[in-house]
Amino acid sequence: MMTPLTSTKPASVWVTNAVFIGRGIRLSLRNVEALIMAIMLPVMLMLLFTYVFGGAIDPSGNYVNYVVPGIILLCAGFGSSSTAVVVAEDMTNGIIDRFRTMPIRCLSVVTGHVVASLARNLFATGVVIAVALLVGFRPSANLLAWLGALGIIVLFIFAFTWLFAAIGLVTGSPSSASGYGFILLFLPYLSSAFVPIETMPSWLRGVANNQPITPVIEAIRGLLNGTSTPTNVWLAIGWCLAILLASILWSVIAFRRKAGRR
Amino acid sequence: MGQYAIEVKGLRKKFGNQIVLNGIDLKVPQGTIYALLGPNGAGKTTLIHILSTLVAPDEGSVHVSGYDIRTEKNLVKHAISLTGQFAAVDEMLTGEENLRMICRLSGLTTAESRVRSSQLLHHFDLTASGRKRVKTYSGGMRRRLDLAISLVTSRSILFLDEPTTGLDTISRRALWDIILQLRNQGITIFLTTQYLEEADQLADTVAVITDGRVVATGTPEELKSRVGEEVIELRNLKDEVIRTIPTSGTVHDMGQTLHELSHTVPKDTRVSIRKPSMDDVFLALTTTTIKELEGISS
Numbered sequence: 001m002m003t004p005l006t007s008t009k010p011a012s013v014w015v016t017n018a019v020f021i022g023r024g025i026r027l028s029l030r031n032v033e034a035l036i037m038a039i040m041l042p043v044m045l046m047l048l049f050t051y052v053f054g055g056a057i058d059p060s061g062n063y064v065n066y067v068v069p070g071i072i073l074l075c076a077g078f079g080s081s082s083t084a085v086v087v088a089e090d091m092t093n094g095i096i097d098r099f100r101t102m103p104i105r106c107l108s109v110v111t112g113h114v115v116a117s118l119a120r121n122l123f124a125t126g127v128v129i130a131v132a133l134l135v136g137f138r139p140s141a142n143l144l145a146w147l148g149a150l151g152i153i154v155l156f157i158f159a160f161t162w163l164f165a166a167i168g169l170v171t172g173s174p175s176s177a178s179g180y181g182f183i184l185l186f187l188p189y190l191s192s193a194f195v196p197i198e199t200m201p202s203w204l205r206g207v208a209n210n211q212p213i214t215p216v217i218e219a220i221r222g223l224l225n226g227t228s229t230p231t232n233v234w235l236a237i238g239w240c241l242a243i244l245l246a247s248i249l250w251s252v253i254a255f256r257r258k259a260g261r262r
Numbered sequence: 263m264g265q266y267a268i269e270v271k272g273l274r275k276k277f278g279n280q281i282v283l284n285g286i287d288l289k290v291p292q293g294t295i296y297a298l299l300g301p302n303g304a305g306k307t308t309l310i311h312i313l314s315t316l317v318a319p320d321e322g323s324v325h326v327s328g329y330d331i332r333t334e335k336n337l338v339k340h341a342i343s344l345t346g347q348f349a350a351v352d353e354m355l356t357g358e359e360n361l362r363m364i365c366r367l368s369g370l371t372t373a374e375s376r377v378r379s380s381q382l383l384h385h386f387d388l389t390a391s392g393r394k395r396v397k398t399y400s401g402g403m404r405r406r407l408d409l410a411i412s413l414v415t416s417r418s419i420l421f422l423d424e425p426t427t428g429l430d431t432i433s434r435r436a437l438w439d440i441i442l443q444l445r446n447q448g449i450t451i452f453l454t455t456q457y458l459e460e461a462d463q464l465a466d467t468v469a470v471i472t473d474g475r476v477v478a479t480g481t482p483e484e485l486k487s488r489v490g491e492e493v494i495e496l497r498n499l500k501d502e503v504i505r506t507i508p509t510s511g512t513v514h515d516m517g518q519t520l521h522e523l524s525h526t527v528p529k530d531t532r533v534s535i536r537k538p539s540m541d542d543v544f545l546a547l548t549t550t551t552i553k554e555l556e557g558i559s560s
Contacts, residue, residue, distance in 0.1 A: 009369045010340070019366045023352070030354045030395075094350035098411070101314045101421075103339040104367050 010103040017105075020112025027086065028116045034082050038120055042075045042128040049194065050135045057195060065139070068132045069220035070193025072125050072153060073213060077188060079121040080161040081181040083113050087168030088177035091258060107255055110165050117161040118154065125153055139224040148233065149223040155240040156216055160184070162247035169254035187213045212239035266325070267292045267419050267450035268313060273322035275308055275474075282308045284474035286322070290452060290467070292418070295445050297465035298454040299544070305474040306454035307347060310423050313452065314344040327419055343412040347423040350408055351396050357407050358383060358392040361414065368415045382410040386440075402433025409440055420444065422453040426460060438463055458541050470547050478547045485543045493542055494519060497532045504531070508538060508546070 011019065029035065049071060054063035087110055090096055099106050129137075141149065164181055171177040188194075190204065191213035197205050208214055219236035222228030268290035275283040282305045290296040298306050311317040313326055315335050324331045327341035344350070351360050358379050365375030383392040386406040396404060405425060412420055425441070426434040441464055445451055455461055461468045462482045470478045470485070478485060490508030494516065498504050505527075509515045520533065 011367045011369050015369075016367060019363055023355070023363060026359070027352075027354050094346035094348040095352055097311075097314075097316055097344055097346040098350035098364075099367075100316055101339055101342060101344040102364075102367060103336050 013105050013108070016108045017111055020108040021115045022112075024086075024112035024114075024116030025119060027113075028120050031082075031086075035120075038075075038079050038124050039127055041078060042071065042124050043131050045071050045074060046128055046131040046135065053194075061136075064132060064135055064137045065225060066221070067194060068128065068137050068139075069149075069217050069224065070188060070191075071132075072128050072220065073156065073193060073217060074185075074188045075124045075128055076121045076153065076157045077160055077185050079124050080117050080157055080164050081178070081185060082164075083117045083161050084164040084168035084171070084177040084181040085174045086113050087165050088171055088174045091169060092173060107252065110169070110251060110255065114158070114161045114165055117164075118157055121157045121161075122154070125157075140226040141224045145223040145226065145228065148228075149220045152216060152219055152223070152233070152236050152240070155237065155244070159240045159244040159247065162244055162251060166247050166250040166254055169251055169258060172258075187211060188217075191217055193217045212243060215239055265292060266290060267294075267327060268296070268452060269323075269325045270313075271323045273309075273312065273324060274320050275305075275312065275317070276320055277308075282474050283312075283319075286471075286474070286476055288469055288476060288479065290450060292450050293445065293448045294466040295441065295451045295453065295464050297461040297468045298452070298471055299456075299458065299461045299468055300454070300471035301456065304471045306471060307423055309471070310344070310421050310452070310454055314342055314421050315339060316344075341417060342419045342421060343417040344421045345405075345408045345412055345423065345425065347427070351404060351411065353397045354395060356393050356395050357388050357399070357403075360396060360407060361411060364411045364414050370414075378414060382413060386410045400433070401429050402436065405429065405433070405437055406440070409437070409444075413444075417449070419450045419452065422451060424454055424456065426455070426457065434460075458539065458544055462539075470544060472547075478543075485547075486538045488543060488546065490538060492516070492535050493538045494523075495534045495536060496523070496527060497534070498528070499530055499532075501532075506542065508542065 046068075049067045050064045054061070054067070057063055058066065090109055090113075096106075096109065099109055139146075163184070167180050168177045171180055191197075191208050191211060193213060197208045197214070200208060215232055215235035216239065219228065219232040222232055266289050268288070270286055270288045273283055273286040274281070286305075286309060288296075298309065300306050308317065312319050312324060312331070315326075315331055315338050318332065326338045329337040329341070331338050351357075352363070355363070361379035361382055362375045365378050366372070370378060380389070380392070383389045386409065388403060388406060388410065391399065391403060396407065399407065409422075409425075422441070426437055429437065438460070441451060441453070445466075453464070465482060467479065468482055468485055469476045478488065480488075491511035492509050494507045494509055495503055496505040496507075507519055507523075509519055516535070523531075523533075
């Protein structure tokens with residue numbers, strides 16, 4: 001008969017995090033439909049906005065330089081929204097009860113999904129940039145500006161992934177998680193991502209100017225095209241950090257509450 | 263406290279206005295199998311969730327492995343392992359990956375995890391499917407993997423919530439064998455079941471629970487004896503059971519019962535005598551409770 005091992009010290013926080021990050025990445029790689037979508041969507045959107053809409057919006061043919069940041073954020077938003085679904089799935093599965101009854105830091109389950117989402121979305125961002133360069137995207141950014149833009153993108157992905165994780169924790173079922181998550185995906189359309197805000201009716205300008213996507217778009221676009229203003233950059237960072245902190249807090253509270261009553 | 267793996271006194275739990283556990287007292291000696299037998303909605307899963315630290319109780323004291331589940335949660339977690347009602351495994355991972363993940367989380371190194379996983383896969387007859395995703399496993403294989411995961415490190419108490427629900431007879435019997443072997447190694451097993459036969463086959467002690475209260479506790483034999491030594495079963499011509507009557511099994515009692523019956527049932531009714539099953543125990547115990555309750559309310 002199998003003899004159980006003598007008691008071992010449970011895994012440290014670092015090992016726990018590493019194990020759950022590995023799990024998150026593995027699960028991402030095995031969700032083939034989502035993975036194909038994550039690669040195809042950036043390609044399709046890039047081609048659609050450049051060749052189909054681009055000519056109408058900006059006949060000069062320069063639209064690609066305008067639209068790249070918007071497509072990066074649209075894809076990042078889409079890519080992180082699947083975190084809501086996987087987190088909700090985890091919460092409704094028997095396995096979460098096993099994790100919770102182990103002497104480990106259990107919120108790492110969510111951290112694992114967040115890091116996996118970051119990896120997925122950075123890959124998708126890479127695809128967007130590669131396709132953009134192929135269809136004529138010519139950024140004037142130097143290395144520092146590139147790093148700045150990338151930093152803001154990472155921060156944005158982190159913030160929205162945690163937000164979606166919180167939504168997944170609160171909604172309690174994968175299908176409703178995906179439903180609520182969908183609403184957020186419309187935010188980029190109501191910003192300066194695809195058309196200048198000046199072209200919108202005045203009542204909508206108020207919305208577009210005061211929502212987080214606009215400063216983030218403006219900051220990334222500015223950094224890539226060499227027209228950045230420090231105000232936009234700080235505003236973008238501020239918005240992302242605020243969303244990030246609020247979402248982490250929301251997740252922690254939702255996770256605790258879920259643990260207390262079921 | 264020492265000799266009991268689990269000790270519960272006056273446990274109550276409400277979800278909103280619904281009383282789920284209404285004053286539970288129980289003691290589980292170390293190294294025994296304790297079966298909580300009851301219908302759906304009796305409070306079995308809630309009780310197991312409280313004992314395994316997932317849910318906090320409203321009232322009462324609960325000690326698991328000698329530790330208070332409110333104040334010494336983390337020490338309790340070191341002593342227990344829970345297998346929930348739906349197999350607690352990751353469907354998109356392979357059996358081996360599931361095991362290794364839990365090994366790593368239990369503090370084993372990568373190399374130790376590899377060795378331990380393959381030992382456990384071998385022991386639970388899962389080596390051939392170790393590299394396949396759990397999604398493709400049968401119900402019995404999932405449950406075996408589930409138990410294998412529970413044994414990654416030494417846990418003195420295993421909680422199994424309806425371990426054989428949805429399994430076919432062969433898988434169920436295989437699982438029973440494993441559970442008995444674990445008990446023989448000194449592990450305390452606390453399981454819930456809806457199957458009377460399961461409690462009868464496995465348990466050292468059975469507690470019958472209904473509507474959040476334990477209505478009877480004892481060995482399977484003791485509970486059976488509560489409904490008499492023998493059961494007289496009456497069948498009609500279509501061979502349908504029309505009545506069961508518990509008796510002490512003596513010539514005198516049975517003679518008297520049959521004599522009375524001969525005046526009240528059709529002459530061609532057939533009689534047989536058998537040992538009581540857990541079904542009889544369960545029906546007898548739960549119907550008495552209902553009668554008692556009706557008596558109180560009227």
